[in-house]
Amino acid sequence: MAKPRIIKATHREVLAYRKTNPVNDLFGFIRHNGNKFPVEGLFEGPGEPNYEVMCLPGFHFSEGTHTLLATTQAEAIERVQENSIEHCTERCG
Secondary structure, eight states, X not given: OXXXXXXXXXXXXXXXXXXXXXXXXEEEEEEETTEEEEEEEOOOOTTSOOEEEXXXXXXXXXXXXXXXXXXXXXXXXXXXXXXXXXXXXXXXX
């Protein structure tokens, strides 16, 4: 199995993503365990998260969140590897 990495989004992917997620731009994707997780670029400055990994629709990460924040690309990949995904329940907001 290939080591997970962030695959940079194409211009076409960025534009398509922006239609349904207009707040932050798509930076790329992390492929892990057959899933493709969108990664948004936040770039809010030193000491702040630079990346936000989005869980798949209808799922949340095992730590109970729908997104994972990370300062570096390596941290974003590590956080995805550390979390499994679970089906959302009525408790998800």
